[in-house]
Amino acid sequence: MLWARSSDVAREINTEHKNERYLPGVRLPRSLRASDSIEEALRDADVVVMGVPSLGFRAVLEEVKRHLRPWVPIVSLSKGLEQNTHLRMTEVVEELLPGHPAGVLTGPNLAREIMAGYAAAAVAALDDETIVKELQRLFSCGLFRVYTNHDVVGCEVAGALKNVIAIAAGMGDGMGVGVNTRSAVITRGLAELTRLGVAMGGQPATFAGLAGMGDLIATCTSPQSRNRHVGVELGKGRPLAEILAEMHMVAEGVKTSRVVVELAERYGVEVPIAREVYGVIYENQTARQAYRGLVRRGAGAEHDPG
Numbered sequence: 001m002l003w004a005r006s007s008d009v010a011r012e013i014n015t016e017h018k019n020e021r022y023l024p025g026v027r028l029p030r031s032l033r034a035s036d037s038i039e040e041a042l043r044d045a046d047v048v049v050m051g052v053p054s055l056g057f058r059a060v061l062e063e064v065k066r067h068l069r070p071w072v073p074i075v076s077l078s079k080g081l082e083q084n085t086h087l088r089m090t091e092v093v094e095e096l097l098p099g100h101p102a103g104v105l106t107g108p109n110l111a112r113e114i115m116a117g118y119a120a121a122a123v124a125a126l127d128d129e130t131i132v133k134e135l136q137r138l139f140s141c142g143l144f145r146v147y148t149n150h151d152v153v154g155c156e157v158a159g160a161l162k163n164v165i166a167i168a169a170g171m172g173d174g175m176g177v178g179v180n181t182r183s184a185v186i187t188r189g190l191a192e193l194t195r196l197g198v199a200m201g202g203q204p205a206t207f208a209g210l211a212g213m214g215d216l217i218a219t220c221t222s223p224q225s226r227n228r229h230v231g232v233e234l235g236k237g238r239p240l241a242e243i244l245a246e247m248h249m250v251a252e253g254v255k256t257s258r259v260v261v262e263l264a265e266r267y268g269v270e271v272p273i274a275r276e277v278y279g280v281i282y283e284n285q286t287a288r289q290a291y292r293g294l295v296r297r298g299a300g301a302e303h304d305p306g
Contacts, residue, residue, distance in 0.1 A: 002034040003041035010034040021248060026115045042067040047075060047138065049105070050089070053250040054080030054160075057089055061096050073101040073131055075124070079159035079215075080252035081259040086266075088156040101131050103152060105139060106159045107210040108218035110225070119143040123211045125155040147210065154202025158193055158212040162219050163227040163253030164260050164274045165189030169220035170228035171280070171287040174235020181291075185273065186220050192271045196260070199267040227253040234280055235287045257281055 004010040013019055013034035017027060035041045042048065042064060052060045057078055064074075074097065076089040087095070093102035103126030114120050124139060124146050126132040132148045140146045149155055169185045172178075193216070194207040206212055219225045230251045233243040244254070257278045264271040276290035 001041050001045070002032060003038050004034045004036055007036040010036045023111065023115060026112070028115075038063050039067045045069070045072055047073050047135070049075045049077060050093075051077045054078045054082055054089060054252060055250070055255065058082065058092050058096070061092060065097055068097070068100070071099060071101075073103065073126070073135070075126075075135065076102070076104045076156075077106070078252070079106065079163060080256050081160045081263075083255060083259060086259055086263055088153070088160075090152055090156060101126060101128055103127075103132065103135065104155050104159070105135070105146075106155050106215065108214040110218060110222055112224055114144060117143060119145070121145045121147065121210055121214070123147050123149045123155055123209065125149040125152045125211070127152055149206060149209070149211065151203045151206045153200060154197050154206030155211040157197040157200055157202050158207050159215060160252065160256050161193035161196060161260055161274070162189070162212070162216040163251070164257045164277050165193065165216060165253075166219040166225055166227035167231040167234070167251075167253045167257070167277050167281075168273050168290070170225075170231020170233075171235040171277075171290065172231075173228070174232040175287060175291065177291065182220070185294075186216060189220075189273050190216055192273055196264055196267065196269045196271060199269050200263070226251040230254060231277075231287075237286070240281060253277070254281055 002013065009019060013028060013032060017030055019028065048064065048068065050057065074093050078089045081088060082092060090102040090104060093100060103124060105122055105124050107122035109120055109122050124132055124135045126135065127150050136146045136148050168189065169182050172181050172185055190213055194204060197207055198204055219227055226249055230243055234240065257274060260271060260274045261278045272294060276293050279285035280287055280290050
């Protein structure tokens with residue numbers, strides 16, 4: 001059962017088994033039903049999956065709270081951090097719905113490829129061994145392989161931070177800097193998100209897995225990636241407002257870049273790539289200036305903090 005804000009979208013899913021606005025040309029399963037009533041969608045729910053961007057996550061969860069039965073697990077798909085509070089989405093769940101197990105489903109999961117039947121792998125992260133194994137069983141399907149992880153913090157932080165690095169990689173692609181440069185940005189970006197993620201309580205191994213490196217590679221290289229798309233267009237010199245106005249879906253990395261820089265300052269961690277992305281988005285810096293800033297930066301030992 002899918003909750004859709006639009007009654008037209010719900011009707012299209014129920015009668016035509018498609019969602020042309022978000023997945024054009026894709027045939028949806030007949031067993032998938034949709035409702036524009038959040039109460040109806042939640043009435044019999046045994047698990048709630050929150051596929052809501054971080055900016056609207058709290059508001060939707062407030063509405064969910066009114067209709068949800070006790071103790072139902074809540075799984076977040078959001079790959080962002082809340083503005084101002086800097087909270088992860090599971091922390092928002094714990095704040096608003098204490099007693100409900102909160103976890104995430106994350107990894108390199110581009111929707112169009114999954115719907116086309118290509119093999120993919122994801123990570124279900126939750127700190128309750130019994131529930132996370134049930135979620136693994138629930139979400140595993142054919143060529144969609146689900147692993148478990150108890151590092152909720154690391155999985156969430158990796159998913160949010162990789163979007164910022166994807167904007168940086170996209171800017172390079174938009175300027176035509178080449179594969180060597182893109183590889184360097186992705187690799188050094190992985191070092192950045194690992195440093196900050198570990199400082200926030202994540203486990204180093206998580207960032208080398210599907211939630212970290214796997215998702216980072218997919219988001220930084222795929223033409224389907226919204227965050228990479230934003231970066232590519234910025235690299236071509238287009239204004240951010242114009243780019244975002246053309247998009248139907250949210251590029252989480254745009255707003256997350258500010259949160260990442262603020263968190264890095266709080267934890268005393270250097271994040272030069274994220275800092276340059278922030279400069280482009282919030283300080284009227286150009287993509288070319290951002291890349292010059294990274295090139296001018298001194299290079300120490302590979303595993304130094306900076």
